[in-house]
Amino acid sequence: MTETLTLGKALNVGLRRSLEADDKVLIMGEDVGKLGGVFRITDGLQKDFGEDRVIDTPLAESGIIGTAVGLAIRGYRPVCEIQFDGFVYPAYDQIVSQVAKMTYRSRGKVKMPIVIRIPFGGGIGAVEHHSESPEAYFAHTAGLKVVSCSNPNDAYWMIQQAVASDDPIVFLEPKRRYWEKGEVDTDATAPSFPLHSARVVRPGTDCTVVAYGPMVRTALDAATAVDGERSLEVIDLRSLSPLDLGPVYESVRRTGRLIVVHEAPSNLGMGAEVAARVTEHCFYSLEAPVLRVTGFNTPYPAARVEEEYLPDLDRVLDGVDRTFGW
Amino acid sequence: MTETLTLGKALNVGLRRSLEADDKVLIMGEDVGKLGGVFRITDGLQKDFGEDRVIDTPLAESGIIGTAVGLAIRGYRPVCEIQFDGFVYPAYDQIVSQVAKMTYRSRGKVKMPIVIRIPFGGGIGAVEHHSESPEAYFAHTAGLKVVSCSNPNDAYWMIQQAVASDDPIVFLEPKRRYWEKGEVDTDATAPSFPLHSARVVRPGTDCTVVAYGPMVRTALDAATAVDGERSLEVIDLRSLSPLDLGPVYESVRRTGRLIVVHEAPSNLGMGAEVAARVTEHCFYSLEAPVLRVTGFNTPYPAARVEEEYLPDLDRVLDGVDRTFGW
């Protein structure tokens, strides 16, 4: 049996399951308690699990992650909320030099079961620092794993898988999709897919479109828009590190064309890595170079031009046209 | 007339020229004053220019960059030293959210003539955090420019060009090459090359090898090693952001093969971007996919295995073999 939930609510219920499943799971961050988070993702959790497990922290991101490291050494499993993408950087040192390296430094003797939840991406008309896509900064960092969900069912399962993982996971939530609804299989006792797996979310034959997080919906809309004319295969990466490119290679060997879509700037972004690896693995199958449809290489702009900055259906289709024009 | 200088000394003399040329230039960082920096790059500068211009700062990297922003608003041109690559992360927020964005935020009304000098890379037998290659974290950030010098003459000129630039520049110094000597044209009144330009440092015909910073020497050594057998064209990127790929496209169109070499992990690194763009621009010229010879996707390891971690002559030649084996 399934329930219809928004993506935000699915995360909320998933976190609740994680708190129920293991006493050691903690939730910590700014405004996550009484307020339930500025996006209400932790709504009701402090009320039900107490202030000892759902912790309103001081306003200091390095403190959030740094204390989470200590709590993890003590045996806890902290789930840290960073309020917005643009506010993760004060914690960057703790993330890349401590969270990411503690297991390696200790030759496996210390585990870092820390989840860093970050609502990310644009499209909500916000002011500066509230619409960024920092995934490359984390995916480039050995020792971190990075995932992003694109729909309520994945949100529900992936957050629980992330909390259950003994490795540190940066969990990127597509904030502009928080209110989108979908069926969630809350009855199942186990997820249908491993956390670090990509999935074909719409089969097609002419061109592969790879996306993740908020852009999966955009890619699907593009596929629908050209249905009949052109058959696009859409793949949701889901895991940005480690990448699961098997399904992408398989797809590109069939379609011969690949578009990678993301909101982050192209320069040294996820699209570059996907392009480099797909080109290496599918060199003789490609009819055109891998093309990227991404945010521009500028800081995230003011809200009234963000719709122009962000890849949308038209920009994706323009990419498709370009690959066929090669 | 030229002088023979080490790369480190060339930087020192270049900084001296910059301090002489403009009163507003400041040097700031940990131990840069009396000690002259742990690598002695600022040796003697405090003595000659005073404590007001060469400033030993409190031990706080966010403070170094954050106050540099304020000094820049006041009209100064701070040159900040980060003691080692692995200690730049506490300043990451100030770098990506303030230094990189201030000009954009102000629609050009505020300039950020800040240079962030970072001795980077491995190969010196150091402990953790002293051997990292963080360039991707900066090159992915719109609003920053990133350069790296590979030889004394470039070091001398590029540091002066960086200080003279009105844009913020992350200046990556190949620390293991600090002691390598070369001719420096200290008599010339102007540099021969723009700061943001790549250069063919060894012409060749069979395969292009792109490198920057410490790996340029390695690439040149590889070219020498196979001289007679295979002719490698070596290109020094010099500017990592913005990239100047014109010379690379031109080269690859001739050679049909490209190896990108860097110490940083491959995943979402400079090599990925170069591969993606070269593939797009030289799609029909490539005889093999662009291959990357890089550090592995692990944290930088203990000193006694770093030589295995780092690309060396053999690893570069292995890459060359692989591209010819395609």
Place this chain on the structure above:
Amino acid sequence: MAKGDTAPARTRTTRRAKPAPAPEFVQLLTPEGERVDHPSYTVDFTDEDYRGLYRDLVTVRRLDAEATALQRQGELGIWASLLGQEAAQVGSGRALQPQDMVFPTYREHGVLYCRGIDPIMPLSLFRGVDQGAWDPNEFKFNMYTIVIGAQTLHATGYAMGVAKDGKVGGPDGEAVVAYFGDGATSQGDVNEAFVWSSVFNAPIVFFCQNNQYAISEPLERQTRVPLFQRAAGFGFPGIRVDGNDVLAVYAVTRDALDNARQGQGPTLIEAYTYRMGAHTTSDDPTRYRIASEVEAWQAKDPVKRVRAFLEKQKLADDAFFDEVDEAARVQAVHLRERVLDMPNPDPRTLFDHVYSEGSPLLDEEREQFSAYLASFEGSAH
């Protein structure tokens, strides 16, 4: 002493004294509008000055209300209201000398107004037309900073620059003020700013508006002692002032700025106040605080007490109060009209000003994007 030996006995000390009760803040005007004395601080305002302060308080409140209304009507993306904090902002803003430099957060509309800056200036940011683009040096008022605490280091660096320029040590010296909230005191950057400004004896005033909340989190989530006490441990004075008392805020800030400009280094001012409204228009404060708390603070309203003072002292009559209200209303209407008139930016400009000296990558993207946009011309896009 070998490992495993019994630990030697040791003294239990009682050095841990009870924390002293929080000292009173500096107050010169009670909530009832009584003028009270303080041993160290006073003001010597003319009648006209008092009326001017009242006008400022009313005006910044009225303009703020207009911005809130504009947001409700969809004309602004978000608004961070200063409601309740007018005295903290007008008092400190009016204490500034023309040569002083301000580093605000995102809420200092009242300070901005007192600098003589057109209140329209920050509205482009909240409308989403730009990101709050102005020249800090032209207005002696830095751009709004959204990343909590970051501006305190900028202010410190700027103040170090002031000292380098030899602009401290006399009555014409330049002082710098950094605004931030109670929540910000937990950030590393703010504490680093304390370290730096102390070590370099920078001419700076740290002005903390303790409005009791950081979004939903009450002060106890940031500290267990009064915030102004933080300063002493960094080597400079801290002082708490009634943040709803415009006279006291003025006096204390004036003094601290003067100390800074004279070369006596930093001061931390904690303006004890209350955020009467929501954190921003996106916030719902009923989820985390009770009505009675808000009511208790209503009795300490910063505007009402000045009006009560003016009335008691017979410094103003109804005609004056009406005129002030009307003038503020007119300004608000004018503000509204100009907000509605703000043009949307041309999307092609989003590639501009990433760098002062440009970049070929951006030029390429601008060109491609222009061609892309042109490809829709004539179509229904």
Place this chain on the structure above:
Amino acid sequence: MAKGDTAPARTRTTRRAKPAPAPEFVQLLTPEGERVDHPSYTVDFTDEDYRGLYRDLVTVRRLDAEATALQRQGELGIWASLLGQEAAQVGSGRALQPQDMVFPTYREHGVLYCRGIDPIMPLSLFRGVDQGAWDPNEFKFNMYTIVIGAQTLHATGYAMGVAKDGKVGGPDGEAVVAYFGDGATSQGDVNEAFVWSSVFNAPIVFFCQNNQYAISEPLERQTRVPLFQRAAGFGFPGIRVDGNDVLAVYAVTRDALDNARQGQGPTLIEAYTYRMGAHTTSDDPTRYRIASEVEAWQAKDPVKRVRAFLEKQKLADDAFFDEVDEAARVQAVHLRERVLDMPNPDPRTLFDHVYSEGSPLLDEEREQFSAYLASFEGSAH
């Protein structure tokens, strides 16, 4: 008050008092070896305990010298000597209960020794064989942390976990100690750790070894007031102790740990000491400090004063001192032998333990690299 009006007159206050002279630190044993009293702290050691402390001091100094020698001979990549700081480390290390947890920097070899840990443990890090890999929970001693200040937040989080586990509030409670240097006090992280530990009343002792330098930078580059005073502004006690007096350090640390375990929250201890050697073996201190300063501190040597005390009190004779030296020498020789025996890691292991749960990318790289290495087999590589 319209803009441009003359600023109203205001009071110049004289509230800026001269800073109080730095209070004396806690001392129980003078540099001359006199046992002195302190109103709040004392120790009640047996003769055997005193001799044990002396043995520890001599041993950690001897082992440290051996490591320095090993580095000079190229057997270690670098070494961070504790020379001069033996009392600070032995005094605090011996004050720990077995259940207490330590978060060291890279210099706490003496504390490690006092925890009963084999001093070989951190040498793999300095030799470059690994990165200091041990199980913090097994030894109740976290791995060395090189990024300045980062460990203070880890310690705070760990201490929060102790409280969550209900392990505070009685004599069996667990306390946590975070070590850091004078330079570290400028880092945001350390100040955030102060905020957090205070707000959550964490059972933690912040133990700052003020050895007067952060590499080349003297204390004045980090603060203009004594460091222990930092604590009060965060809401917990700070105290300065003679860091070269092992008795005083023991007493003060024991007390602070006990307060923590009893649920009274954090304490900051500033152990006032001196780094007699170089920052690390890569450093040349003659570039930034004068010989006379070092000599002045030599007179306050932490080991000599305990020997003087033992001699004066007739608690030990020459035979004892000789035996201690000889035992330390033997330990040092043993240490040296084991360092020379440390095997280099197999390069293939560099792909291990990046993740607890592995990663296909690393598996692929390990495999490719093994094949690559194999391709050289039989060749001269």
